[in-house]
Each structure stands twice: as C-alpha cells, then as structure tokens.
Amino acid sequence: MALSVDEAVSTGPARDHAPPSRRFGGRGRAVLEVALLTVLAVVMLFPVLWMIETSIKENRDVYAIPAKFFDFKVTMEHFKDVFVASGGGRSTLSASFLNSVLVAGVSTALATVLGVPAAWAYSRFSVKAKKDQLFFILSTRFMPPVVVVIPIFLMYRQVGLIDTKLGLILIYTAFNVPFTIWMMKGFVDEVPAEYEDAAMLDGYTRLQAFWRFTLPLLLPGIAATAVFALIFSWNEFVFAIFLTSSDDVRTAPPAIAGLIGGTTVDWGLVAAASVVFALPVLVFAYLVRKHLVAGVTLGAVRR
Amino acid sequence: MSDSAPLTTDHPGQVASATPPAPGRSSRLSDRGLAVAFTSPALLLLLAMSVFPLLWALYLSFTDYSATRGGTAQFLWFENYTAILTSPQVHQRALTTLIYVAGAVTLQTVLGFTIAYLISRRTHGRGLLTTLFLVPMMLSPVVVGLFWRFMLDAQFGVINSMLGSLGLGQVEWLTRQRTALISLILVDTWQWTPFIMLIALAGLTAVPKYLYEAAAIDRASQWFQFRTITLPLVWPLLLIAVLFRAIEAFRLFDLVYILTSGGPGVSTETLSFHVYKVAFLGFNTGTASAYGILMVLVVIVLTQLYLRYLNKLKED
Structure with a gap:
C-alpha cells in the first residue's frame, strides 16, 4: 500500500529514463503476461474446483494421502446426505436451507420496500442535511457485527426475539436498508427528474408520477439491488x-x-x-x- | 400502467398547455411531506436496530453489568475503559489485528491490481476471465473458512500433499503460532483479492485510450506510461477499495471463528474475536461493551476517511 503511494507521488524524475528499445518486447511480453495470468487464475480457482471434487468423492478418496486429483470414484452420496437424513425423511441441513430462503427472502423484500422510496426521496428532494443523513445511513452498515450483536442480544432477550426467524429478519433488514438506499439512489439519479415534472404538468400528483413513471423505469435496478441484498443475507453468519x-x-x-x-x-x-449453499449465490452474482462494482462497495462506487 | 408512460413523457410540451401547473407553494409543501413519509420508515428502523443498540452498549460500558448474573448494574464510569486500554492482553490483540489487516490488505492490493492490470491488457476473453476471478469473493466466509481448514489440514490436506509431492516439507498451517496468522492472512487474501481486482479493473478501463496513444507517439516507455498515466488515474479509486477492505478486515470475525477459533493459543485472536470471548464466554457484558465502543470509534474514524475520499472522487 505504502509502496504504491510513493510511486504515485514521485512521478517527476521519470523523464531521465531513456525509452528502452522495444525490439524484444511485443510478443515475448504478451506470452509472459498470459502465462502469469493463467497461473494466477489456476491458484484462485483451485480451491473451488477442489471443493467440487471433494463433494463427489467417495469417503475413502477424500482422505487419501497423497491427494487424488483425477482417479477417484464418483459418488452422489454426499449430496443425498445434505437433503436426506440418515434414517430417511428431511435432514436438519435441508431444513436450515429452507430457513435461509425464508429469512433472506423476507428481509430482502422488506429492505426493498423501505429502501427504494427512501432512495427516491433522497434523490429528488432537498432534504435537510441530506449528505449527513446519507453518511449516517452508510456508516451504520460499517459497524462491527460482533459489537452490535451484544446489545441486540440483550434487546432480543428482553422482547422474546432470541431464536426466532422474525428476529433474524429484522436485523438483516436493518443491515440491507443502508445498502438498498445507497445502491438505489444511484439508479434513481440516472432517471431524469423531468419525467416526473412532465407527468405533474399533466395533472398527476408527485406520488402518482413516481408510481406510474419512475418506478417502472427503476425495476431493473431494483432487481439488481434485491439480488445483492439476497446474497448478503444468505451469506450472513455472525448474527x-x-x-x-x-x-x-x-x-x-x-x-x-x-x-x-x-x-x-x-x-x-x-x-x-458448501456447493449446494454457494451455487445459488454464484448464479445470482x-x-x-454488470452492477458488481456498485454492489460490492455497497453502492458507493459507480462506474 | 407502463403502457401509458411513453405516451405522456414523449410529448410533455404539447400536453402541458392543456392543464395548468399546480400552484408552487402547496406542491412544495406536499413534496416535503412526501420526503418525510418516504425516508422516515427506513430511518426509524436504523434508529431502532443500529443507533439504539449502540447507545445501550454505551450505557452498559460504564457499568459492571453481566448478561448472566443479572441484577442491578453498578456504575463504574470509565473503569472499564481504563482497564481495556491498559490491558496487555488487549495490546497483544491490537497488534495481531494490525498485522492481519496490514498484511492481508497489502497482499490483496498488490495481487488484485496486478491481475486487473494483466486483464486490462488482454483484448480477448476479458469478460470470462473477470467472472472466473470473482468467484472467491461471492462465497460466504463460512464456506471459505471451512474449506481452507480442510485444505490446510496438516495430515490429509491437499496443500501439504502437493508440497510433499514437490519434495518439500510439511507445514502445520493452522496449528503453529506463527503459521496460523500467516494462513489467516493468505485465506483472506484469496477471498478478497478479486474485490481489489474488480475495482482496479473499473478504474483501468476508465482511463482514456488517447493518453496512451499520445504517450506512445512520444516514445514513452511502458513503465513510464504506467507511472505517469495508469497509476495516478487509478489510484483514487484504488484507495477507496483499500480503505473499504481495511474496514472490513478490521471488523472481521467469521473467518477467524471458523478457521482457527483464535488459536493456537491466542495467536490469531483479533480484536473482534476477543470482544466475542469477553462478551459471550466471559459474560463481562460491561467490559465487552466498552471494548466494542472503542472498536466502533476506530471504525467511525476509518469510515469518515473512506467517505471523505469517496466524496472527493465523486466531485472530480
């Protein structure tokens, strides 16, 4: 990090360098770059491939020393075990997947319902101390979860929300709302306010103009935002x-x-x-x- | 509903003359009402679920309250804070956290930027490459932690198996004090290098082509172009990514919990993990709250820094 700062600052004396002859460059350099990129890609992807491989290996081969990369027996037993309990019937793991679907789905829907109108209001109206409000909203998302969970735990114990799906849904909604507002504000900013002005000249109220003209244009953005909120809730562990x-x-x-x-x-x-758990996330991602940059920076960076 | 939209918006001028505009005053008033009605539910939720809990934690941090003992809490004022700030245990955790954050973020930045730079120089298969590189980032820390724990296992882990077949010695990745912290840094780097890569790539592709063309005409070397064009233009965005990662790494809990549980000994106990131990294993809720509030202060400072740079970037 520090190294790059120095480089960025000290751009002055670079002119002293004579431009080296580029006869060798060109192709040799390109081959080198492709090779480096390939190595990096293999390193980054190997754990994922290994995970998939392990999930279809027989137990004997999973613990083989040295590790077996290709010559192993393929089995679907592990996937069966994920969904079916050993004595037949549904496994506890599959029940937890259903819980995840419910909690992530409902909290995402709530965050969208609360966040989209707020994002529209922040984009269109001159709200008092708008910048401060938006910064406050984003900074709630940056709080360390381990710290927040202490008072939340006490609070939930007081009102009987410990160990309930409703409790989880509420806290997930609370951490998805800041994201939804920041992400959606970018999308609303891209829709010209003139559309609403024109509709209002036609006699529609501001609310009708939002509902009938802006909202339909926002639907793709809402879908993308909701998908990210879904992924965040789906992956959440600490709470x-x-x-x-x-x-x-x-x-x-x-x-x-x-x-x-x-x-x-x-x-x-x-x-x-893990494969069953990660697969929907990868598909959704x-x-x-197209919106990944905005999504992973909580809507703060848009390119 | 959406059918009527293009009809009206395409010809605002023609229709406008038919209906008189609403009187300005009342419409502005209703706008304000609408703004309040639309923003307050979200703000109320945040107040209830984020601000109120933090205020409660702030109150608890001045007491000796314990979640299991119950009863009335004694007011201690700043005793908890002085206890934490002077505790050598906490100092050690702070050092571990610092090493972890600095190590992981530096590695991610260097690697992520390198990958982004290499990808940006390719003309074919950029989309596919980017998508493949992004996979680790989308996985849950639980999956990442569990899986690396398996791969780094000293006996049957695939990493040691590969080292063995290369004729290298076995490494006790997660069970030795020094290697455990290195393993934590490596796993975090594996997961979050794609994040830096993604942002850096966004910055790199936004650099206007004509700058390079002009530089090429001047016969400027690749290295010179990199230093005078690429880096200065990408740096502001990269800094945002770095700060974002630093905040995330500072508050990280799940990966430590799954991968090492703070061990062996306390060698991988970060501040987050220590707060958890004080709060949920020691049940010193008051002390843990003070500890947490101090961490929140650090996060607020980092967030302010982040938002300031973000603002600067947006104004340019």
Missing part, C-alpha cells in the same frame, strides 16, 4: 450464530459450520453442503455482473 440456536430456526451458514463440531468431520458432506 445467525449468536441470535439463533434451535434447528428449526437456524439458517444454513451456522448449520454448515456446525458440521465440524464433532470429533470426526465428514468433509465430503461439508463440501457437498452472474446475473447482476
């Missing part, structure tokens, strides 16, 4: 593990983490559960790839 304990409330992240609690760990099952 889930401290605020829930029973199997019928617990979401998937703490349930998967719970698989390594015992004396022996069934890594094939862990891998299969691919759908919103």
